[in-house]
Amino acid sequence: MPAYRSKKSWPGAHIAIQGVNHRYRRSSSNVLSSIDLEIKPCEQLALVGRSGCGKSTLLHIISGLTKPTTGEIRIDGALVESPSPHWIMMFQQPNLYPWMSVAQNVGLGxxxxxxxxxxxxxxxxxxxxxxxxxxxxxRNAQELSGGQQQRVALARSLAVDPEVLLLDEPFSALDAVTRRALQRDVRRIAEDMKITLVIVTHDIRKLWQWPIVPW
Structure with missing residues (x-):
């Protein structure tokens, strides 16, 4: 994996999760209750828990895609109220535009x-x-393998020099060898580019080297 040295003079962002509760409209109970968590600049953290326990919901709240019922998220002191190029989320699907070339997908933002x-x-x-x-x-994006498509999605996410990268199990559909290689590469890139990294997963076996927050 080639090394990359960030042109940024500041480290990855600090994330403060303060008193977050969340309930979906048709639910009688909270999917998240009294969540308080601090993630330091450039920290690499895994949120681990069973399917349906609210891990992805919290990641959506951090990204600004979902507003919490109560509580707040602050990134470097700024209240998160909407998505931003400063904090980027990668999803389980690469969500590439199949009619575009790889270069067009990466450069779209x-x-x-x-x-x-x-x-x-x-x-x-x-x-x-x-x-x-x-x-x-x-190459056309739809010609690539699943692992290659996720590498394109990663490159697109990095194009705007984000301070935070949020991973919602983006490698879960890949074979074990490809998944391990991508996780290793993402961690190395995040370290080189001074990015705060948060990953969500339900499989603790994938995370033997990650700091873990059980959910």
């Missing part, structure tokens, strides 16, 4: 941000090298 074409092209090449997909930029 930068294009929407109005970055110059030359800058986008250079950054895409750098990221594809980082995720070990050199030479794949012109």
């Amino acid at each position: 930068m294009k929407f941000a109005g970055r110059p074409k030359q800058e986008i092209a250079a950054r895409v090449d750098e990221l594809l090298h980082l995720v070990e997909l050199d030479g794949y930029g012109g």
Whole structure:
């Protein structure tokens, strides 16, 4: 895995979860109750628990995709009220645009941000090298294997230099060898790029090297 040194002069973001409770409208009980958690800058943390216990809900709340019933999330002191390019979430499915090339998928966020074409092209090449997909930029996204598609999704997530990367079991559908390789690479990239990393899983066997918060 190629090394990457972040151009950022600051470390990954600090996350403060304060008094979070959440209940879905049709539910009579909370899926999350009195959650208080601090995640330090550049920390790599796993939330582990059985399916349906609220792990993914908490990740959605951290990302700003879901508003908690009560309580709040602050990232570097700022109240999280909506999604932001500063905190990026990867889902179980890579959610690539199948009619686009790999390079177009990776560079899409930068294009929407109005970055110059030359800058986008250079950054895409750098990221594809980082995720070990050199030479794949012109390929159609739907031609790739599941593991390769998740590498494209990872490159797209990193394109805007996020301070936080949230992983909602994005490698769960992959074979064991590919899954372990991607988890190892994500951890190394997060360390090199000074990113705070939070992963959700129900399988503790995958996480023998991760700091764990049981759910």
